[in-house]
Amino acid sequence: MNTLRHRSTLLATAATATALALSLTACQGDTQTKSAPAATSSATGKAADSEHTSASGTTGSADPARSTESKGSTDPTDAGGSAGSTGEQANAATRVCTARDVTVTAATQDGPPYTHLVLTARNTSGHSCRLAGAPHIQLLKSHQQDVPAVAKSKPAAPVVLKAGDPAYALVKLSDGGVDEDNEAVSAFSVRLEGDSTVIAVTAPGNAGIAVDPAKALTGYWTFELRNGADDF
Known part of the structure; x- marks a missing residue:
């Protein structure tokens, strides 16, 4: 009787351990599956930010140039001695x-x-x-x-x-x-x-x-x- 009870206990413990292992494996799979899109989204976000920054930088540097050109350096002789x-x-x-x-x-x-x-x-x-x-x-x-x-x-x-x-x-x-x-x-x-x-x-x-x-x-x-x- 004692031998049978001992075997039953071992079997129950093994079953529990197996179930626990399966549960941990499933949890790890879920975690990896969920973390992968997050990494992709982060990379995409940096690329978009980089492009946005580059575009903004180009536009920002061009506007002052246009402003400078529109103001220009007025050569007083261009007016031919105009009034003022x-x-x-x-x-x-x-x-x-x-x-x-x-x-x-x-x-x-x-x-x-x-x-x-x-x-x-x-x-x-x-x-x-x-x-x-x-x-x-x-x-x-x-x-x-x-x-x-x-x-x-x-x-x-x-x-x-x-x-x-x-x-x-x-x-x-x-x-x-x-x-x-x-x-x-x-x-x-x-x-x-x-x-x-x-x-x-x-x-x-x-x-x-x-x-x-x-x-x-x-x-x-x-x-x-x-x-x-x-x-x-």
């Missing part, structure tokens, strides 16, 4: 043009009686410079005085020339017609404000120009000839 205290101060600070910076040429304005010349000063220096005041012109060797400048033709803002840009000055030669006071001129001299260098300018036309020194006048350098202000 900031522009005028910046333009006035630009160094003055010298004879080395510009090429000066002359052409008759309109048709006969050819009473006016148009002087053109083109910046050939490769950098910006300021063309100050009016041209200092001497039309005749016998008349060693500068042609008077007309105050109303003075521009409101400094004339700053970028490389290649021209400026103009209107010059009155005479009242026209045949006058005993007129003298023929084939070349004359021009000096720029702030520069003592003499620029020799060839007069237009084969016969030159007729000059009455008592009637001669010049306008200031401007970006373009203006009706009214240059009417003299």
Whole structure:
């Protein structure tokens, strides 16, 4: 009897152990099965975050660049001496043009009686410079005085020339017609404000120009000839 009871006890213990083992195995399987999707979800989440961060970083760095480009660096000379205290101060600070910076040429304005010349000063220096005041012109060797400048033709803002840009000055030669006071001129001299260098300018036309020194006048350098202000 004791032997039978002992065997029964052993069998019951073995059965219990087997059941417990099966239960633990099942639990471990469930745990592994549940943990696998969690790991996949975590990896996917990092990838998405990485992509989002990269995209955000690219966009964020591009916007300031666009903002900077839209604001730009305003070169005061781009406005050509436009109005505005900031522009005028910046333009006035630009160094003055010298004879080395510009090429000066002359052409008759309109048709006969050819009473006016148009002087053109083109910046050939490769950098910006300021063309100050009016041209200092001497039309005749016998008349060693500068042609008077007309105050109303003075521009409101400094004339700053970028490389290649021209400026103009209107010059009155005479009242026209045949006058005993007129003298023929084939070349004359021009000096720029702030520069003592003499620029020799060839007069237009084969016969030159007729000059009455008592009637001669010049306008200031401007970006373009203006009706009214240059009417003299």
